[in-house]
Amino acid sequence: MKNRLELRAITRSFEDGGTARVILDKLDFKAAEGELVAVIGPSGSGKSTFLSVAGALLEPSSGEVLLDGEPINRMGKQELADVRLRKLGFIFQSANLIPYLKVEEQLRLVANLAGVSKTKAAERARELLDQMGLSHRRTAYPEKLSGGERQRVAIARALMNDPSVLFADEPTASLDAARGLDIVQMLARQVKERNKSAVMVTHDERVLAWCDRVYVLENGKLIEQ
Amino acid sequence: MYLALREMRFAKARYSLIATIMVLIAFLVLFITGLAQGLAYDNASSVQNMAATHFVLEQGSNHRFTRSQVDHAKLEAAERIVGKNNAELLGLRMTTVVPFGGTKKVDVTILAVEPDGWLSPAVITGSSLSADAAGQVMVDQKLSEEGVSIGTILVDQPSGTKFTVSGFVRNESFSHAPVVFVNQRDWLAIQSQADQPVYNAIAIKGATAQGSELQAALPGMEVIKKSAAVSAIPGYKEEQGTLTMMIVFLFIISAFVLAVFFYVITIQKTSQFGILKAIGARTAYLARSVTLQVLVLSVGSLVLSGILVRLFEIALPESMPFRLGSSTFVWTSAVFIAMSVSGSLFSVWKVARIDALDAIGRAAA
Ligand SMILES: Nc1ncnc2c1ncn2[C@@H]1O[C@H](COP(=O)(O)OP(=O)(O)O)[C@@H](O)[C@H]1O
Ligand SMILES: [Mg+2]
Numbered sequence: 001m002k003n004r005l006e007l008r009a010i011t012r013s014f015e016d017g018g019t020a021r022v023i024l025d026k027l028d029f030k031a032a033e034g035e036l037v038a039v040i041g042p043s044g045s046g047k048s049t050f051l052s053v054a055g056a057l058l059e060p061s062s063g064e065v066l067l068d069g070e071p072i073n074r075m076g077k078q079e080l081a082d083v084r085l086r087k088l089g090f091i092f093q094s095a096n097l098i099p100y101l102k103v104e105e106q107l108r109l110v111a112n113l114a115g116v117s118k119t120k121a122a123e124r125a126r127e128l129l130d131q132m133g134l135s136h137r138r139t140a141y142p143e144k145l146s147g148g149e150r151q152r153v154a155i156a157r158a159l160m161n162d163p164s165v166l167f168a169d170e171p172t173a174s175l176d177a178a179r180g181l182d183i184v185q186m187l188a189r190q191v192k193e194r195n196k197s198a199v200m201v202t203h204d205e206r207v208l209a210w211c212d213r214v215y216v217l218e219n220g221k222l223i224e225q
Numbered sequence: 226m227y228l229a230l231r232e233m234r235f236a237k238a239r240y241s242l243i244a245t246i247m248v249l250i251a252f253l254v255l256f257i258t259g260l261a262q263g264l265a266y267d268n269a270s271s272v273q274n275m276a277a278t279h280f281v282l283e284q285g286s287n288h289r290f291t292r293s294q295v296d297h298a299k300l301e302a303a304e305r306i307v308g309k310n311n312a313e314l315l316g317l318r319m320t321t322v323v324p325f326g327g328t329k330k331v332d333v334t335i336l337a338v339e340p341d342g343w344l345s346p347a348v349i350t351g352s353s354l355s356a357d358a359a360g361q362v363m364v365d366q367k368l369s370e371e372g373v374s375i376g377t378i379l380v381d382q383p384s385g386t387k388f389t390v391s392g393f394v395r396n397e398s399f400s401h402a403p404v405v406f407v408n409q410r411d412w413l414a415i416q417s418q419a420d421q422p423v424y425n426a427i428a429i430k431g432a433t434a435q436g437s438e439l440q441a442a443l444p445g446m447e448v449i450k451k452s453a454a455v456s457a458i459p460g461y462k463e464e465q466g467t468l469t470m471m472i473v474f475l476f477i478i479s480a481f482v483l484a485v486f487f488y489v490i491t492i493q494k495t496s497q498f499g500i501l502k503a504i505g506a507r508t509a510y511l512a513r514s515v516t517l518q519v520l521v522l523s524v525g526s527l528v529l530s531g532i533l534v535r536l537f538e539i540a541l542p543e544s545m546p547f548r549l550g551s552s553t554f555v556w557t558s559a560v561f562i563a564m565s566v567s568g569s570l571f572s573v574w575k576v577a578r579i580d581a582l583d584a585i586g587r588a589a590a
Contacts, residue, residue, distance in 0.1 A: 048585050051585055052582055052585050055503075055585070057503060057581050057582050057584075057585060058582055078507055081502070081505050081506070081507050081581075082505065083505075084503065084504060084505040084581075085504065085505025085506075086505070088505075089504075090500075090503055090504055090584070092500065092503075092584055092585070096500065098228070098497060098500075098501070099235070099497070100231055100232045100234070100235030100236060101228075101231055101235075105227075105231065108227075109227055109228070110504060110505065112227045113227075113505060113506055113510070114505075141235070157504070169585050
């Protein structure tokens with residue numbers, strides 16, 4: 001099995017009142033095709049920092065990030081934006097969607113940014129929305145959607161450009177238990193079917209059963225449970 | 226652009242409000258510009274319409290025709306340099322006339338010109354000036370509003386000289402007063418003492434190259450450009466200065482209104498821009514999106530206010546001086562758009578500073 005995402009000896013520290021605080025300490029991580037990996041840990045342990053480094057949003061102090069075997073360390077800002085656009089998908093906690101775009105347009109936007117043709121984008125958006133059970137909400141604005149529906153749109157948008165790796169930052173935080181489970185199941189199914197990798201940071205213990213592996217972030221390292 | 230127009234469609238109320246403000250400002254800009262141009266023309270059209278490029282005035286006259294005196298000798302000196310056909314004497318006197326038999330006084334400006342020369346304007350009705358017909362004058366059309374018609378006798382108050390209106394000319398006023406054109410013989414008649422006529426200026430045609438030569442040949446005289454002569458017309462600078470200041474302020478206000486509006490909504494949308502950057506939108510794309518919205522607003526409001534101004538112009542009374550030529554319209558619009566776009570730069574800078582990292586680890590923002 002191929003590793004979609006690999007982190008090698010990642011260290012990240014923040015300057016804090018003159019002293020450097022090490023948040024990630026020579027951390028190693030791999031996620032293979034078809035795997036949904038969960039990262040848990042107490043607040044302030046560095047989960048968001050980990051996700052930002054893996055998601056090409058934050059530069060590590062040292063170490064290497066590889067996407068489909070390609071290192072991204074040397075890339076400039078614009079190249080990194082392109083990597084995020086084409087190879088990564090993000091599902092955030094909430095306030096994920098652009099308020100003035102209809103459901104279908106949320107998906108079409110990322111295709112438009114990537115320069116995908118209109119007909120291809122329309123077809124793919126229809127297919128993804130069908131799979132997420134959102135066909136009937138195609139022309140709704142986010143304000144008219146329930147919390148669960150919004151996160152499903154976010155998953156569909158993350159998949160729109162056929163990325164390698166999905167990142168989810170507490171995707172169930174604003175949902176009730178049943179809907180939270182729904183979202184994680186849906187994410188797990190897409191990862192398996194489409195051979196993606198997914199990394200999910202969560203507080204929600206109930207959804208861990210649906211993840212292939214669970215890590216705890218402690219003292220700057222990931223420990224498998 | 227994908228985002229810009231969809232956002233305007235979604236937040237119609239918000240963008241309509243700002244568009245309304247922009248239409249009103251753009252309307253004021255265009256209207257005052259038109260008024261300034263109209264007043265300028267109403268004030269100075271006779272000088273503006275002269276074929277002259279330069280004028281020779283007495284030194285110390287502060288560029289004012291009325292304060293300057295020149296004679297034939299000076300004309301001959303100028304003719305030697307620019308050629309006989311490119312220099313003409315111009316007499317100017319601001320006075321009051323009374324149509325014969327009436328009691329109503331009218332302020333006019335008397336211009337003395339060579340009847341066959343290039344300073345003499347084309348007549349639109351009646352007959353033009355001639356060198357030997359005594360007491361025959363051409364007058365500006367505006368005088369017809371005072372009941373003057375062809376054949377009316379005008380009495381010059383200070384000298385008591387009588388003139389008969391023989392023809393009408395168009396767009397000839399000086400310091401807001403309609404112009405009465407007289408030939409040189411009549412010019413002499415209204416000068417009480419002198420037996421040699423004294424003029425006020427020499428009009429020069431196309432002397433850009435010989436400017437300094439001309440200056441050297443005419444000691445005690447000053448060669449000025451037509452535009453300098455225009456702005457020295459009494460009241461001209463003051464009028465234009467006030468209106469120009471208003472226009473400049475309106476430009477600045479429009480830039481500020483847009484700057485504040487876009488800055489506030491940009492700050493409101495910080496987390497949104499963070500998410501857009503996180504999912505791979507480039508800063509340049511987002512900056513273009515903001516700029517496009519500003520362009521749509523400013524161009525749209527210009528089009529609307531342009532239509533409004535035209536409608537207004539039709540409704541305005543004839544006597545209202547208003548002129549908005551297409552080149553002025555284009556020029557004013559270009560400045561308006563440039564100012565608007567400059568007002569959005571602040572927001573663009575703000576967008577550029579938003580970090581994609583903001584999207585991670587954030588609850589509902
Ligand atoms: N940009 C930053 N500058 C300084 N310290 C930071 C920065 N980002 C995160 N930290 C610190 O790093 C630690 C880990 O933060 P974070 O990754 O957000 O943890 P978690 O997501 O697990 O709650 C926190 O103590 C936080 O204060
Ligand atoms: Mg966090």
